[in-house]
Amino acid sequence: MTKFFADIPKIQFEGPDGTNEFAFKHYNPDEIVMGKRMEDHLRFGIAYWHSFAWPGGDPFGGQTFDRPWFGDTMDLARLKADVAFEMFDILGAPYFCFHDADVRPEGATFAESTDNLNAIVDYFAQKMDAGGPKLLWGTANLFSHRRFMSGAATNPDPDVFAYSAATIKTCLDATMKLGGENYVLWGGREGYETLLNTNMGRERQQAGAMLQMVVDYKHKIGFKGAILIEPKPQEPTKHQYDYDVATVYGFLKDFGLEGEVQMNIEQGHAILAGHSFEHELAVARELGIFGSIDMNRNDYQSGWDTDQFPNNIPEAALAYYEVLRAGGFTTGGTNFDAKLRRQSLDPEDLILAHVGGMDVCAAGLKAAAAMVEDGALEEARNTRYAKWDDSQNAEMLKSDLSSIEARVRRDNINPDPRSGRQERLENLVNRYL
Known part of the structure; x- marks a missing residue:
């Protein structure tokens, strides 16, 4: 055991009337909702990057967090893993998610970075075999390092394309080794800032070729999980090729991949695209490409992706209503792609942020289930379109x-x-x- 979460108890369900902040008010993993355990409906995952790798910066200031595992050594990467799996246990989270750069130090070469990743994957496997959570999905960080400043798949430099393709392969290998149930592609910089230096047609073809390679490799190695794309508009580039669900679907149709790829939809990204979360979920459901969600929220006054923990039960209810209408999660789940505010420094803050978010989702799920079971909303919708029958x-x-x-x-x-x-x-x- 590490000292980071010392004296923080394992979080239990105590019901809505309790006053213990270190307890769930609405999330009862074993409660049956629409014939299924709540834990199996929600399939909570913890985001390794925001919880353990994020230093607390924002566009106007740098690091505010001083975590004992911050640093670029393998020993500190293993300490980070120790703390992470302790937190997973405290929360009773059934899943976690990670990028390669979250869990291993950057090496001097691609080979060294890959060796570091594989060593940490082996370390994860030991912890998972000892009763730790499962892997909801893995992914590659193809946006933080300066080499990706002009994109990964869409980069004008073929060497960056090659480096990106090799990185995806290693991360998909790692995901499969750990029994991951999905693999996510997030094109954080797959876009452009100005058309003055951009060949849009060439970049779209490169992105399509990369995605086809990922799908081909999935089948080659026998990976049974879903390939997910996470739509993202604007920030950081002026125009993103994966702006929203509808845009991505058009891209998939263009390259004949609509039957191979599903969506991982984030609340904050939906807002940046000018949509509601439930809109994006409904579009994916109607198009048959719904897969998984990143649960967070934006500050509606800020205009950028603040990745805050969810605290709005009505919004969560409308989101899970669309999830339930889609048949619920299969391989997907609810990943908390959310981070603390840069002034929330204490270990307790990290635990309680997740406790609150899990409770909001649980309350939203129960409200959504009640709407589905009652049927009044669908009856009203059907009545509106009845003449078409x-x-x-x-x-x-x-x-x-x-x-x-x-x-x-x-x-x-x-x-x-x-x-x-x-x-x-x-x-x-x-x-x-």
């Missing part, structure tokens, strides 16, 4: 403009608008919260 109206979608005009004239169609009843439905949703 008439055979003559349904056939109109297969008709032509001339035939439709003739029908309008023949039947003297002159529609009266009907209320969308938005406020009534918002009131309905609030009854479940």
